[in-house]
Amino acid sequence: MLIAVDAMGGDHAPEEICKGAIKACSEYEDLELALVGIPEAILPHVDNSGLVGRKLHIIPAEEVIGMDEAPALSIRKRKNSSLHVAMQMVKSKEACGCVSAGNTGAIVAGGVLIVGRIKGIDRPGLGVPLPALNRVTMLIDVGATVRCKPINLYQFALMGDVYMRTIQGVAEPSVALLSNGEEEIKGDELIQEARKLIKNAPVNFVGNVEGHDIPIGNADVVVCEGFTGNVLLKFIEGTGSAIYSLFKEELEKRFWSKVGMTFMIPMLKDLWVRFNYERTGGTPLLGVNGAVIKAHGRSKSEAVKSAIGVARNFVIKKGVEKIVEELSEGGI
């Protein structure tokens, strides 16, 4: 199986992307990776791996889409960018899927414009599996479709259900709609219309959930507009940083707390591993005709390896095909 990796996308590209690719190749026997980008930038990081030409293939692409570039425009104009070339490989079936830690908007635009949407899907959704207290909850969408119509939320519900069932192995995932209250009357017209649609979908719909249900983990799939999902996801990231800074600052001032902290390090390390969603990251862009996986912009090699693993899993478990089936069952 060949997966294309955008070697130039992300804050730590190309070095950490290349390291992640090497790790993924060592972990998965069946895997070959196309490292797409500027060859002279990539080579130094993979030359000594003994994998080049065997499991790692360098595919030249001279341009790089910056993290702040206008998404649709850059993906349209920069035909020789690493992201464009990687996506083109998915479109042409040269690669089974692609992974990028680059500009999120450009990944979404590329997914739609190059790879193409699954027939019947109106808009794609980025679904992040978030480790919550009781389970892993998929929050969908976190920024692919900023504002939604009811049909988009309905389709996110279907796709989130397929993903959790097929890829994460959750039997009968509970699917919920994020609102400002649990009661049916809560939410605006969008939420109420979406609720009616999802109620009749072939999923285990549990109704509305509120913000507090997410960290506790009261549903397997939580559906929302990209705007809200994006704000929430970034809020989670900011909360992590804020708590870290706060503890560091406070501990500097307090001797006994610092002593106490040393006893707690093993526990905190375990919790960090369990809850740091970036580390185990790999966010599928659901609704496009291929395994398009976004890694976090800050991804280091472990996160890149993990995202590649998510792409491989998505291909093996036939994620795209399952969504197509589900859609025809859902009848919309």
Add this chain to the structure above:
Amino acid sequence: MLIAVDAMGGDHAPEEICKGAIKACSEYEDLELALVGIPEAILPHVDNSGLVGRKLHIIPAEEVIGMDEAPALSIRKRKNSSLHVAMQMVKSKEACGCVSAGNTGAIVAGGVLIVGRIKGIDRPGLGVPLPALNRVTMLIDVGATVRCKPINLYQFALMGDVYMRTIQGVAEPSVALLSNGEEEIKGDELIQEARKLIKNAPVNFVGNVEGHDIPIGNADVVVCEGFTGNVLLKFIEGTGSAIYSLFKEELEKRFWSKVGMTFMIPMLKDLWVRFNYERTGGTPLLGVNGAVIKAHGRSKSEAVKSAIGVARNFVIKKGVEKIVEELSEGGI
């Protein structure tokens, strides 16, 4: 100064509301409170205080609006409910303001339908002062106006600015618009139109902020739609509960971590005091013609006392009058 208190609203009403009222009376010499509700339910909790008839006045209201009742309907129909009567006292100027820990939707509906909006204000906004890492940030709106027009967000910006300046004493508060990206091109039409309006407002507008800026505290006022604000606020509450459960569960399993924890208790207690926004709560409903303060539904006596203090402060600092002035300056 007389403030009306809805003695029947909230999870711990009337007992904790009454206790909070007694505390507030002891703290503020200039304060008298009207405890509105079922006299037989209120009396046992205040009888021994020696304040009844002097600083505490019991105003009978036989009905109670439940936490799950339809807001607008209940406030319209239940004219003899404690909330309705308390608000009517504000409307008639018998009371300078009112405090309720009851049904949020009913408080908003009552604010609009009974107390009335400030002339020129389209929709009210609930502004929560959230303790963030670097400062207290006012998040407005957290649920009064579920979906907004640009003009609503503009008015939230003005009112949040007035509140932080006048009531919280922040000089030149920075005002930001919550979006899915910092760049001007981010957000949908609503955000972009609101951005244009706020840019020309007489406030220190710092542009868009993203979710991660909130816990870090990168602005004094963060403006958003009620839907998003409500989801975020509840997410924060859920995260608090989730972290607490998690630590409790993990500590049970780990002896040395438990030992470490005992050294950290003073620090954690201090942080709890600093960051528990519910404790110091009191959320102003901005945009209505009076000091209408919502206390958290779970409020115990300390939080009730605090909310009463917020109402008193709002009256003393002439919150309503300042908003009226600012509006005419803003010219919209």
